[in-house]
Each structure stands twice: as C-alpha cells, then as structure tokens.
Amino acid sequence: MDSAPLLEMRGITKEFPGVRALDNVNFKVKRGQIHGLVGENGAGKSTLMKVLSGVYPYGSYSGDILFDGDVQQFRTISNSEEVGIAIIYQELALVPDMTVYENIFLGHEITGRGLVDWNETIRRSKEMLEIVHLDINPSVMVRELSVSQQQLVEIAKALSKNVKLLILDEPTSALNENESENLLGLIGSLKDRGITSVLISHKLKEVIKVSDEVTVLRDGQTVGTLYANKGEVDENTIIKNMVGREINNIYPPRNHTVGNEVVFEVRNLNAYDRSLGRQILQDVNFKLHRGEIVGFAGLMGSGRTELALSVFGNPRNYQISGEIIKNGEKRDFRHPSQAIQAGLAYVSEDRKSQGLILIQDIRQNITLANLRELANRTVVDRNKEIQVSREYKDSLDIKTPSIEQTVVNLSGGNQQKVSLAKWLFVKPDILILDEPTRGIDVGAKLEIYTIMNDLVEQGMSIIMISSELPEVLGMSDRIYVMSEGRFTGELQIEDASQEAIMRLATT
Structure with missing residues (x-):
C-alpha cells in the first residue's frame, strides 16, 4: 500500500x-x-x-x-x-x-x-x-x-x-x-x-x-x-x-436512595397509529418512583418513542386506550399542554427539527414552552425572560458568549442543554429524555449525566430512552426492555447486562 x-x-x-x-x-x-x-x-x-x-x-x-x-x-x-x-x-x-x-x-x-x-x-x-x-x-x-x-x-x-x-x-x-x-x-x-x-x-x-x-x-x-x-x-x-483531562467514569455515581412512592404509572396502554394502519403499543405497563431514573431500552422501531408521545398528550393523535395515573390520580392527557400543566416534560430525540427553533436565539428557545410564566397580562416581560435565560445558561453551563446567540450556531452538546433548559423551565416533576446524548461528545455527555443526577436528587423522576446500552446500564435504577410495541422484561440494575437486554430486545 x-x-x-x-x-x-x-x-x-x-x-x-x-x-x-x-x-x-x-x-x-x-x-x-x-x-x-x-x-x-x-x-x-x-x-x-x-x-x-x-x-x-x-x-x-x-x-x-x-x-x-x-x-x-x-x-x-x-x-x-x-x-x-x-x-x-x-x-x-x-x-x-x-x-x-x-x-x-x-x-x-x-x-x-x-x-x-x-x-x-x-x-x-x-x-x-x-x-x-x-x-x-x-x-x-x-x-x-x-x-x-x-x-x-x-x-x-x-x-x-x-x-x-x-x-x-x-x-x-x-x-x-x-x-x-x-x-x-x-x-x-x-x-x-x-x-x-x-x-x-x-x-x-x-x-x-x-x-x-x-x-x-x-x-x-x-x-x-x-x-x-x-x-x-x-x-x-x-x-x-x-x-484535556482524564474521565475515568463517564457515569457519575448518585448519592441518594430511590423511595417506594410511585409518582407515575401506566396500565394496559394500547396505541393504534391511524396513519400507518397498525398497532404500535400493546398492553404496556410500567411504574416510576420519585427520584428514580428508569431506562427504556430496545431496538429502533420497538415503540419507545411512540410510548413517550402517547403519555405526553398524544401529539400524533394515536388511537389510545388504557390508564395513565399520576400521583395516584387517573389522568387523561389529550394534548401536550395538559401533560405540561400536570408536571410532565419531554425532551425529544430530534432536537433540531422537534426540540428547538434553530433560527431563534437561546433566550427565545429557553422560554418558549412557558411564556405564561413571563407574561404581564398579554405581553412577555423581556427583563424576566432575560433573567430566566441567564439563570439556565449559568446553571447548565451553556457555553456561549450571549443568550442572544442563535441556536443553530451552537455545538450539539450546547443545543441539547438549551433543549433541556426549555423543559426545565416548565418546572416538571417527571422528565422524559429521549436519546438525551445522541450526537454529542463524551465531555458533554458527562455534563448531561451530572445534570440528570442533580435533578433526581432534588426529587424529580426521569424516564430515559436510549439506544446506547452502556448509557442505559450506567444511568438507570431500573430498566424496561421493549420489543415490537410490548415490554418484554423488567430488570433491576444489579441483574442487568448488555446480553440480558439484547436477549429481551429481540424477543
């Protein structure tokens, strides 16, 4: 050669x-x-x-x-x-x-x-x-x-x-x-x-x-x-x-113990996609405890994102049956706005087309999902908007010289932090993260994982959908595995391995 x-x-x-x-x-x-x-x-x-x-x-x-x-x-x-x-x-x-x-x-x-x-x-x-x-x-x-x-x-x-x-x-x-x-x-x-x-x-x-x-x-x-x-x-x-430094453990340890309180539960959830003409979810059941990170694993097309959208107000208008229970109360979310008002937030897997408005700046993106919080009657209070955006820029360490920076010019990791900030501003107690570290580097991944740990230690509960098995194993307290629209197994983290997950994912 x-x-x-x-x-x-x-x-x-x-x-x-x-x-x-x-x-x-x-x-x-x-x-x-x-x-x-x-x-x-x-x-x-x-x-x-x-x-x-x-x-x-x-x-x-x-x-x-x-x-x-x-x-x-x-x-x-x-x-x-x-x-x-x-x-x-x-x-x-x-x-x-x-x-x-x-x-x-x-x-x-x-x-x-x-x-x-x-x-x-x-x-x-x-x-x-x-x-x-x-x-x-x-x-x-x-x-x-x-x-x-x-x-x-x-x-x-x-x-x-x-x-x-x-x-x-x-x-x-x-x-x-x-x-x-x-x-x-x-x-x-x-x-x-x-x-x-x-x-x-x-x-x-x-x-x-x-x-x-x-x-x-x-x-x-x-x-x-x-x-x-x-x-x-x-x-x-x-x-x-x-x-420029060694990262010995990309999955930082958590210092708290997950309690027994169930804050979110789905029972016998079924979903039919009218546009595709087929069933996409079948008899799905799962529970989420306060301060817990639950991982949803499975191959692409297994139904994990469809499940997240079904419980987050059903924006794709699936035909749905089953029960959604939050804090012991049965809920019926017919629109994402109802899910948001009830304390749910969903960081989508595609931040560029679904999570952010790339041609707008950081300030506008962070406050987009909760403008009511900033409104003085019918007008957004610009000073409040700037204050909130700067607070999230600092707390999430969004690397940018200004909150007026257009989001399209940010790196993937910083775009993901802006998307996360947008949903944290709605002040949820349940956060759904769909492929939270897709397309970002190892340093930014560590920062996202650290933020996740901080959130659950403050009492938030997280559902994490991920196609990266080391990430699922490194960050989850429990793992549900999905295949063809069904959960094929639930694994406690001490019993989980890549082999066990793949076995269930191909069932």
Whole structure:
C-alpha cells in the first residue's frame, strides 16, 4: 500500500465574526486507510470538512489543501467531487420522492444522444447497490427505505462518482447496533477496494474498532494523531486528548436512595397509529418512583418513542386506550399542554427539527414552552425572560458568549442543554429524555449525566430512552426492555447486562 498521503490540509485557519473556528489545523490522511476524526462538539470537525468540501470556498480561509499530490482551490462542492471527495452528512441529502436509481445518479446523469439513458442508469445502480450490500429494487422510492438503507444509498451515490476519499459524518448516530456493525463492515470492505475513508463519530468504540489512525481536534486546533499500529488508539487516550483531562467514569455515581412512592404509572396502554394502519403499543405497563431514573431500552422501531408521545398528550393523535395515573390520580392527557400543566416534560430525540427553533436565539428557545410564566397580562416581560435565560445558561453551563446567540450556531452538546433548559423551565416533576446524548461528545455527555443526577436528587423522576446500552446500564435504577410495541422484561440494575437486554430486545 502506498503510504503517501492522499489528503493533506496544512495550516488551515477559518474565522467567523468574533470566533476563530480553526486555528492552524494540520490534517493528513494516508491513502487506503480508515482515518478517525474526533473531538468535542465545537472542536472544529465540521468546519474543517466544510473547508475541504468547498462549502467554505477557497479564499474564505487560510492554509493549503493538497489532494492526490496537487494543491486544490475548491470554490464549490462540485469542485471537490470532481477530484474524488464525497461527504455523507449526518442529515441525509436524498430526495424522498425520487427512486433509488434517480438519487444515485442525480447531478451526474448517464446520457446518450442528449437524453438520460435510464436502462444504463438502472444497471449501474444495481452494481453500486451490490457493492454496499443493499438488496433492494433500485426502482423503489427513497421514502420507503429505512434510515440505514438510505445511508447505504448515499454511499452508493458517492461510489457512482468514482470516489477516492469518503468522509462519513456521524454515520451511525441514527442506527441500531446491528445496522452500525453492518455499516462499519462496509467501510472495511471499501478499504479493501482501495477507497480511503474519514470517520467522524462520537462513538469512540466504533472509531477504535475500524481506524488505522485517529486525529484529535480541540478548540479549533490539532491536538495530535494517534496510530493503531503503535497501540495508541484506545478510549482513555482519545478522551484525554479530546477534553484535556482524564474521565475515568463517564457515569457519575448518585448519592441518594430511590423511595417506594410511585409518582407515575401506566396500565394496559394500547396505541393504534391511524396513519400507518397498525398497532404500535400493546398492553404496556410500567411504574416510576420519585427520584428514580428508569431506562427504556430496545431496538429502533420497538415503540419507545411512540410510548413517550402517547403519555405526553398524544401529539400524533394515536388511537389510545388504557390508564395513565399520576400521583395516584387517573389522568387523561389529550394534548401536550395538559401533560405540561400536570408536571410532565419531554425532551425529544430530534432536537433540531422537534426540540428547538434553530433560527431563534437561546433566550427565545429557553422560554418558549412557558411564556405564561413571563407574561404581564398579554405581553412577555423581556427583563424576566432575560433573567430566566441567564439563570439556565449559568446553571447548565451553556457555553456561549450571549443568550442572544442563535441556536443553530451552537455545538450539539450546547443545543441539547438549551433543549433541556426549555423543559426545565416548565418546572416538571417527571422528565422524559429521549436519546438525551445522541450526537454529542463524551465531555458533554458527562455534563448531561451530572445534570440528570442533580435533578433526581432534588426529587424529580426521569424516564430515559436510549439506544446506547452502556448509557442505559450506567444511568438507570431500573430498566424496561421493549420489543415490537410490548415490554418484554423488567430488570433491576444489579441483574442487568448488555446480553440480558439484547436477549429481551429481540424477543
């Protein structure tokens, strides 16, 4: 294998008004390797990749990009694609109402005599799908595919452009364990075909498993590169380089004992999704005690989010039967506003589309769910709003120079804290956290876990939905496991293990 670098970025500096996002970053990727790129949220990973891809064009940054031995001056995304660079972002960029084969060759259609050659397009699409091990009809609409299948179509699309360097940004964030394993295996098989990959991920175990080298960014600077063949690529070393300190236990211990008082109970809950035309929850029963963190585990699609939405005012208008009991009183939440008034809050799994208004600032997002608290008759008291927002900014350590900062400009971890602050401001006693640490780095995870511990020690009760089994085991007092809309088991934490959870999750 040629050890000469396929990609070299030298002294890359990128500034925004008042912020230096990248400060003399050096990044080198050897030909035919899998290279991990890690760092806390806000470290500069996405900015560096946008410089590489031409999103931030030549002239908007300083430094040099060398690809395949030549100095490059990418002014558009098309420029970088022409030399063989493809980036697959966390938010997939397929057109849902087009077929798979149309998506794969969108923008570089196969033509003959001035017309698109659809027969050749379909034939070539089948070849690309075989390479990514996706056994589907290329004529199917993309909207009919699962997230993991769409991800493979994105890779097939990249391969159709004769990609030399494939960059994957958080590719497994929305995948379950089996799907993640398959994707990592595919990256390895692409390496065998001579395709170089850069893997950006907060899931360090995955980075460690497949990477030949790992580069760490911190605060917009290159900390260094670790080499697997020298035994340097391990979790403790990566974390220490990422955060500048050692984190020996990412799951902080709690000092209180959970009491016997049941504050929330669901009995024989059934839900039918009218839009899908099928039952999504069947005879679900669970209890939640004061000061307890209960984990809901299960594979994606098992019904955990549907359960959370069903008890939080049923915003998707499922057909529901069963009982919801809060503090010994039977309740009937027909709208999320009724659940909020009763002391429930729900931090959704998708903070960008469902949890936050990205184009608004921190102040507006934090107070959004409880404007009545700030209203002077019909007008929001701006001074109160500023005071409340600053209090939550300080108490949750939201890293930003101002509460007037637009939320879209925050890192993932700080966006999650704003989403959490929004729901804490409604002053709930029961908090539902759906994938609370998805897409955030190890340092921000520790901060979220510490906040959770503080909340339950103050008497709050938490339902935590998570697809990360170590997180479920590390933070829960009890665990319910769900499969196909049913709870298939309840585990006390001392009896729980990843194997026991997976056994119940696949029942």
